[in-house]
Amino acid sequence: MCVGLVSLSNGKVVWGAERSLLDTVAAFRSRGVECRVILPRAGGVLDAELSRLNVPFAVVDYRWWMVDHKCPIWKRWARVAHNVYASLRIASHLSTWGCDVVYSNTLGICAGALAARVLGLPHVWHIREFVGEDHGQEFILGERTSLKLVDRLSKVIVTNSRAVARKFETLVDPAKLQVVHNPVRVAEPTEAQVKAVPEKTRFRLVLAGRLGEGKGQDDAIRATSELVKGGVTDVELMIVGEGTPRYRKQLDEMVSESGVGEYVRFVGYVDNAFPMIQSGDVALMCSRMEAFGRVTAEAMLAGRVVIGTNTGGTPELVRDGVTGLLYTPQDIPALVSCIRRLMNDRVRANEMGEAGRAWAQQYLSEATYADRMVGVLTKACGPRQVGEGFLVSR
DSSP states (O other): OEEEEEOSOOOSSOOHHHHHHHHHHHHHHHTTOEEEEEESSSSSHHHHHHHHTTOOEEEOOOOOSEEOTTOOHHHHHHHHHHHHHHHHHHHHHHHHHTOSEEEESOTTOOHHHHHHHHHTOOEEEEEOOOSHHHHOOEETTOHHHHHHHHHHTOSEEEESSHHHHHHHTTTSOGGGEEEOOOOOOOOOOOHHHHHTSOOOOSEEEEEESOOOTTTTHHHHHHHHHHHHHTTOOSEEEEEEOOOOHHHHHHHHHHHHHHTOTTTEEEEEOOSOOHHHHHTOSEEEEOOSSOSSOHHHHHHHHTTOEEEEESSTTHHHHOOBTTTEEEEOTTOHHHHHHHHHHHHHOHHHHHHHHHHHHHHHHHHSOHHHHHHHHHHHHHHHHOHHHIIIIISSOO
């Protein structure tokens, strides 16, 4: 079997979208499925990685079918027309490759689904986002119309958490929905990456991920400020990641106004955040609405106890009081209480971290993900096609 994968992005750095695509390629290939990839632009991190893996790919300029609410009408419809044209180019590549099924790596793009319809191929749509709640965007065609198209153009609709499935189950055929949690796949850190970890001098809180208003870096800074004001000075917050200069400036001003410059460190973007997470005592996941939480999963694999928000997909990973602690977003006193609890009982914190590691290794493994995704292909294409030698191994 040959699967044509359509990627969300191909940026200069590796974010969740790129990692998810590579995870899926690895999963399919581990089960003998041939992969071909369509990228929206050249010159990003995926070019070199796919070349290294000997995975054929092509570049077609397609766009998101979601926009910021301020986007003018003419730009919206220009994007719709552009994606229709792009879908024909994608269809040409898929036909040349002889693909049997088309897979869209995110809800953010529709060109792959349109191309599959042109060719009469089964299509799998992988939803990894809430759209408005986490990315602050909206569908160009409106939510109801767009989700009707998602339903009509897909044989199977995969979500990366039960929370995401619950949002969309009333707008698509629930029989098509299948929840598949992302795998935990961590690259072995290089010597340089390990040496880049700042020296640890206090009880370290680590918050890794893209800097953004919905990611909760402000919660972490405010909680650190409250701890210091309350006399807890043996604490430090390390924020790993980058975002827009405007938002970074807001965070810098918050740190300055709170007087916690000595206790907060911005590390910036790193290729592999795992050694940074390992250096901490506690990993924070403060997102207002996280669909899954790759960083949460990586922290669990590192054996670090996680304090996360009780929204989105995070509670599916972090069991309150078992593998970590949960709090309500923007409830700073509750977050402070969670941090104090772990600082005061480090034995229990380590126990929860180890419980999280054991759970992640069992339920978020690459093998489990591969088996589930092969099941998705079986559902999309039918057991007869899957069983007739298209899959080299099971």
